[in-house]
Structure formats: structure tokens, C-alpha cells
Amino acid sequence: MAASSFNDESSLFNFVVKQGNGVKGLVDSGQTTVPGQYIQPPHHRINKEHVAGSLENMTFDLSELDGPNHEQVAKAITHAAETLGFFQVVNHGVPLELLESLKVVAHKFFTQPAEKKAVYLKGVSPSPMVKYGTSFVPEKEKALEWKDYLSMTYTNDSDAFNFWPSECKEEALEYIKTSTEMVKKLLQILIGNLGVKPNDSRLDELVGLKMVNMNFYPTCPDPNVTVGVGRHSDMGTLTVLLQDGIGGLYVKKGDQNASLEDEEWIGIPPIDGALVINIGDTLQILSNGRYKSAEHRVRTTSSQSRVSVPIFNAPLPVVKIGPLPEVVARDGVARYREVTFEEYMNNFFAKSHDGKKSLDFVSL
Template sequence: MAPSFNDENSLFDFVVKEGNGVKGLVDSGLTEVPSRYIQPPHNRISKQHATTSIDQSMTIDLSELDGPNHDQVVKSIAHAAETLGFFQVVNHGVPLKLLDSLKDAAHQFFNQLVEKKAVYLKGVSPSPMVKYGTSFNPDKEKALEWKDYVSMIYTNDDDAHMFWPNECKEVALEFIKTTNQMVQRLFQALITSLGVKLDDSRFDELIGFRMVNMNYYPACPNPDLTVGVGKHSDMGTLTVLLQDGIGGLYVKKGDDSSPGSEEWIEIPPAHGALVINVGDTLQILSNGRYKSAEHRVRTTSVESRVSIPIFTAPLPMTKIGPLAELVARDGVARYRELLFEEYMNNFFANSHDGKKSLDFASTT
């Protein structure tokens, strides 16, 4: 018989503090979503009200950056960043075998006994660069997200080999290394399209922080009541995301819409493709020309889903703000200058709430 989690304190202890996560709930034989996971109606995700057709211009062949279509590819990248804040890339140089290995490693990590995963809980993890947890900010959220994760911040190879979980460290490290050049080229294309030139040290500072997550969304008995991840934008510069074949990623179209009337586009998985999305930092640097992608994740009752994002962001002590050339051109700075560490601390101190994280840097 499945244990009862009607008492919110016992559920919170079991899921969050003891490290059982959402997977532990499901493995206990749970047949209904506990009340702590039920989202208010305006936050729930309806497949019926989502657009599933993707504009072909949002899928970009990166191999053409090296050919006669270079300028057109750069324009396509910039157009996607200016409108949806999202695009997919193919022929990106990351081996497809590695992408399959990443998905397998994620399942391997989360299918372990809880004792093996809980050693990476906040406060006991052998390194502050590795964290296993559930939801985004359980202490602040009124309704928890139906997701477990392990997060690994890259500092150097030696630390990764020493501290990252054995089940996924080799493939996660390879993923970071094989996407590094791609991220540099994408960022260069976007900066060039702004008509701005950055020196090498500044360029490196703005994409020098890298963190890879492995996200696990257990099959959910009531997917219409929950979310895997709530509405949010990423805090960094660019995010590279590997989806598995199950799907559930939704991106919001446009910024100006009231809750309940937004238009969401479902991003169906494409074999071998990687999802790229603009983060808040790039919206700030571009003085609002590029749009960080507001997105969320739906749960499914069919089978457990994994996704593996790499978050590329500025180094913590880097100053971020609208690029000076753009402020001069626009006649206004839409965001203030601040240390990225300040922005990051504010981002993690709050629960997911659309793009409200940008208010922290806004001048309006």
C-alpha cells in the first residue's frame, strides 16, 4: 500500500530533505498527485491550447556557417533571438552517439537507490559545485514542480572528475567540451549582428560560466494538474538543451499578454537537434533587442522524461549591462549595470514567475 502524504510537512521531508524526490513519490506507488504539487489553473499546461507547428526558420543548419550562406545563417540566428528567443540547431558538431549516451546516463543516475543520490544534497554534497535536488526553490514555492535534478558547475577537469557523480561525469564533461565552440560561434554571430565588437577578454567573461544539469521528470498520474517546470526565463547568456524523444517543452510567443491568454508553442523533439535559447543576460546586454525565452515544461503520464541543459553565463564577478554602443544608439539604457553574481543570487532566491527576474535589472 502506498504511504499517505496528506500531511505537507511529512511530504516535504520525504521529498526534499531526505532526497527521495518526485521519483521517490512515484516509486512508493502513488496514484494521485499530492495537493502540494497541484498548480493553480492559470499555471497548468493545456496541450489543446498550444501551437505545435514550428517555423522552419527556427531550425538552423550550423554547418552552413562555414559556407556561402554564412551571412544568411547569421541573420536567421539573430531573427530567432529577436522574436521567440529560441531556435534549434542541427549539424552542430556534437556526436549523436554522445547525445544518446547523455540520456542513458541521466536515467542511470536517477534510477539509483536514494542513498546514492542523497550524498549530493545541499549541505552534504562533497562539493558546492554539485547539487542534487527537486523542484526549483521548494522553500519558496506554493506548488512544487514535478522534477528532480542534479546540477554540476564546471570549474576544471580535475574537479569534475573528482566530484561529479560517476554515473554521468564523463558524458556530462564531454557534452560541455563538444558544445563550447558552438556556443562561442553562436554568441559571436549574435554580437556581430548587434553591430558591436567585443575584445577577447570581455567575450570570454560573458560566456565563461558553465553548468550542466540532468533533469528527470517522472511519469505523473495527473499531468494536467502539475508542471515539470514553471514559467521562467534562464538567467544566463545562452542555454543549450538536449531533449529526449518524449517532448513537453513549451516556449511563450511574445511578451505582452495577460495570464491565461498567452500563446505557447510546443517544441517537438527532433532527433539529433539541440535547442538553443536566449537568457536574461543576453537580453540585458542587447538592451532588449534580443528576447530571453520564457518557457515551461509539461509532465506526462506515459513514461519518465529526461532533459540535459548546459547553462552558459558570465563569470560571477563580471559586470553586465547594456552594451555602451547600443545605449548610445538607442538613447536609453533599459537595464542597469550590475555584477552577474548579484543577478544570479536574486534569481535563485525566488520561485519561477515568468520573466520577473528581469525586473531586478530594469531601469523602467
């Protein structure tokens, strides 16, 4: 299909969303300008003037948690969780060769012909645990995000082997397995710092739902008017993210209520061998607001296609999330009401990305 034949909104929507060609199909069709549906209103664009330099050193060596610097590193991690809600980790236990392989297989999946990917579209996918799509919730968005993705929800090994795409299933499964220990270690530190001693079964509940996404951001004719992902915070407990070397991830700094003119965003630079960790809404709720789920977004690029591979570690759907009783007793007030994670998740996916508005659902 030639680019010029997208003569109306519905033909473009059908081609990109319903037929599964994605943004990649749009670019491959020879599209040299940004279609109107992808042009973001000015306040959603990533204005370079609002991008601050890097904050302070937010990269931590996790191997030091096993040595004399344990307290110092644990303190730095909790400080990052209370302020920016984002940090990076090295010596995290996930093999570096695996990280390289994940980037390779992500490209491998997305460079396939559209019909190979379209078998995983919502409604036709062989499993509800595997979904290929584009943007976030295209049916509800005023302006679409310049991104295609593959989402794989982990239930057990045999489902993963049977249903996840063969191009990337082994690597995605290994990524979950090798990062679990690190996630629990970080949670132990963060929850322990709230004066609560979590036992193993509670930790398992809080990260019992795991989703691996492969995100693909094709080159964009005009990165200034589009976004790869709009401003949002993640709904889960902790997100582990692998970036490639291209960059484009920005986190909101400081005052969450700053006006659009005054807000500042910080680029999270890609560091070879590092993983990005970010605090999700669930941890903000559990900590009664002490930890900050990070509002973040992704800029597109005109030079080369970018991939990123997050694991969303979240509570099992039936688990109740609310401020920890010990924290409420100390604070004297609960800032959020208790809901099941499934209720929170359903609300999160019912709307387009809009900063941290998802927390309004439980705010008291």
C-alpha cells in the first residue's frame, strides 16, 4: 500500500492498528511526513528546553549490597525512590550477553513481515497472554504514539514455550528468571526502609504478575511533533527496563504539580550493561506516598529505530493494594484507599496516557 493512499483517518487506522502493520508498516510504506493522527498537541510534545541535565549520580552497583557498603547503597536506593522514582543498576545479576541478545531478538521480531506479527493481534492471538499492537489504547487516544509493541504475560514456563513468539521466547523467559532475585532484593530494601519486614510470600504476591514487553520505536520523520510514549507512570510495583544505546527516555523531575511551562524533564542516559529501575504506582500506594512512581515518557528519533525491553513486576490481580498499616499508623492518615490490583489495572487500561492521573482512582 502506497503512503499516499491513506486518504482518510479510517484507512490509516485500519492499516496501522487493525491489520497489524503498525508504525513500522507506515514507515516501510514510504511515508515521509507525520500523519495528522500522530501529531501531538504542543503540551504533550517533548520540548528540548524543558529537559534538564542529569540529576545526580543515580547508578548503583548492586554487588555492593553484599559487602561493607550495604547501608550506603541501600540508603541511596531509597533516596532515589523518594525523589525521582528512577535509578539505574549495574552488577545486577542479569547476564550481559542476555541483554545484548534481547535487543537483537526484539529487532528480529519487529522486522518480520506484518502478517507474521498480526497473528498476535488482540482477538486473534493464540493466547490472551500474548499481544502485539501499536500505541497504548489507540481507540481512546486523540493522538497516537509512535510505537509498536509485543507484550508477553508470564503464567508458567510451558505456556511461555507454547504461546510466546519463537523469535524471542527463550530470551524473554530467561530475562524474567535472571532478574527476579534482583527485584526481590530491591523490594526488601524499599519495604524494609518503611519499617516493615516483608516475608517471602508477601514479596511473591507483590511481584507475582510479570509482563515482558518488547517496544519498537521506528525512525520518525519529525520527532518534534510526535511521542514514542506519552507521559505516564507504570501501574505495577517495580519496572525493570533495558534500553538500547539510542536513548530517548525522559523522567519528570521535582514538583509533580508544576505548570506545563515550568516542568523539568531529565534524560535517562543509556549506560552499557545497566538496567533502569522505576517505581510504579503500586509502590507509591503501599508506601502511602513516600515513594514516587515516576512520570516518564519517550521521545522518537529520526536517526535509527530504537528498542527497549521492560519487565513490569506487579501484584497478582487478586492481591489487595493499599497503604501498609504500619506506615499509616506512623503517618496518621491513609492517602489511598484499598483496591484489588485487578481493579487498579482495569482502570489504568481504560484510558489513554495522562501523567499520573491513574492514581486519582484510589486517592483519598
